[in-house]
Amino acid sequence: MRNAFIEELCALAGAHDHIALIVGDLGYGVIEPFADAFPDRFINAGIAEQNMAGLAAGMASEGYHVFTYSIANFPTFRCAEQIRNDVGYHGLPVTTVAVGGGLAYGALGYSHHAVQDYALMRCMPGMTIAAPGDAWEVRACMRWLIANPGPSYLRIGKAGEPVYHDALPDVAPGRWVPVRKGEHWDGRALIATGAALGAALDRAEGAPVYSMPLWGMASKAAQPEMVAQHARVETLEDHLIDGGFGAWMMEAMIGHGDLAGRIAPVALDPRVCGMVASQAVLNRAGGLVR
Amino acid sequence: MTMPVPVRKDPAGCPLKARAQRIRRLALEMVTRARASHIGSALSIADIVAALYGEVMRVDPAEPAWDARDRLLLSKGHACVILYAALADAGFFPLNRLESYAQDGSDLMSHISHKVPGVEFSTGSLGHGLPFGTGKALAAKKQGRDWRTFVILGDGEMAEGSNWEAMLFAAHHRLDTLVGIIDYNKLQSLTTVEQTLRIEPLAEKIAAFGWAVREVDGHDVRAIADALSGAPWEPGKPSMLIAYTIKGKGVSFMENQVAWHYRNPDAAQLAQAIAEIGDA
Structure with a gap:
């Protein structure tokens, strides 16, 4: 899913010059294609998630669709209030991306287990949760999120997950x-x-x-x-x-x-x-x- | 590029001082009518806000969303009455709209609200303005724009770690259109800043984070306007103005009193306060 994410993000960024990626000093081996192709729209905010979320909202208020990227709970719980107030309340197009959804980082321990993230994100009015089940759904969700800008949360796994669809599925919020x-x-x-x-x-x-x-x-x-x-x-x-x-x-x-x-x-x-x-x-x- | 036209002509004498007096009076009337808190915090920054709207900022009250405007973020959002007053005074919306402040169904809530014309960003939780402003300044740099982003911070608010995260980032990325203003009135919610969490030496700390730092009498409107108009002070560095202020400034019985973070005046106190503020 991580690879589908970065491939799709690069494709979308090639077509839309308002897409930016901010990482919280994570993504080694994943985010390089975007950083290389779009250096002016790639930012490593360092290990400072509150500022990452706040500055993403600030950029979004000036026309960008910003993806913030980190592991498990770091881009969500660590900066929950920035997502709630700065992104959510202002209705800004910031997509918070958590890699390692669920127990993907099982051996890394509780700090890296994202098993309460839906609870946090779904209590925010206007927040769209994107939790794709395979790489095709990752791509479909990302295209929907860019076409329908607003506060959103994209939860993906790691790499090498099975693929269940054989084409791009037709996705929309609430659709089975x-x-x-x-x-x-x-x-x-x-x-x-x-x-x-x-x-x-x-x-x-x-x-x-x-x-x-x-x-x-x-x-x-x-x-x-x-x-x-x-x-x-x-x-x-x-x-x-x-x-x-x-x-x-x-x-x-x-x-x-x-x-x-x-x-x-x-x-x-x-x-x-x-x-x-x-x-x-x-x-x-x-x-x-x- | 069109420059803004002042909607209301300042009276003779010191226009910025007169503007500060007007918005102080409006703010006092608002908190009295609404029985609201935070008048001390609002009076503390009245001269800063008057300087910003009277001289420093490039804004057009007839077009609040003008894309070349300077942006102001009130990170200490509880002091909102002074900004609402300044916006109405400058012509962003009719003065009588201030009467709805904190009333049922009003857009003028008791922490600054982006639903009010001229307000960029809602706050109320501290430590949000500087990171958000950093994002705006980064966007401006990437888009090659020359508008500036001003962020008014409280001194107690400087205990929030997010401010220091943003300061690291803004300096690293050389965001010199970002200008912070710290309302250093030395009082916070329960007692003094010194007795709560010591932040001195503040100027040295911020300079060590890579910012250009200046200090000013936060009630000298001329000095404030001159300092802010000249920012950025050093190319490639964000600017931080430490404004030494008095909480409750302008009303003798409110000055330097923690209680006026919370209290609201009765009719007699309002009358005395208005008399003390006086006319230009």
């Missing part, structure tokens, strides 16, 4: 993007966000699988109609259940009778917090992967 058709119809469906897409496919047992790579506070309204078409909807995410994607989906059912009862969230058990292991082992320990 088909990934695999059901082999039979018993009313059960699975919908994943982010890197949990693979876990959804593994658990499908013939049920249809969807991805939701773009979502946020504003796209809740479209969900009851989708859930109403199913008897059971399993949501999957590599995030804690608290404040996560499944909780978001259940909140979207408020005021819609018993639809919330059809949702079965699958998320990480907080026992993974503090554990040290590979992503695969932690996702199993957390209950996401059987």
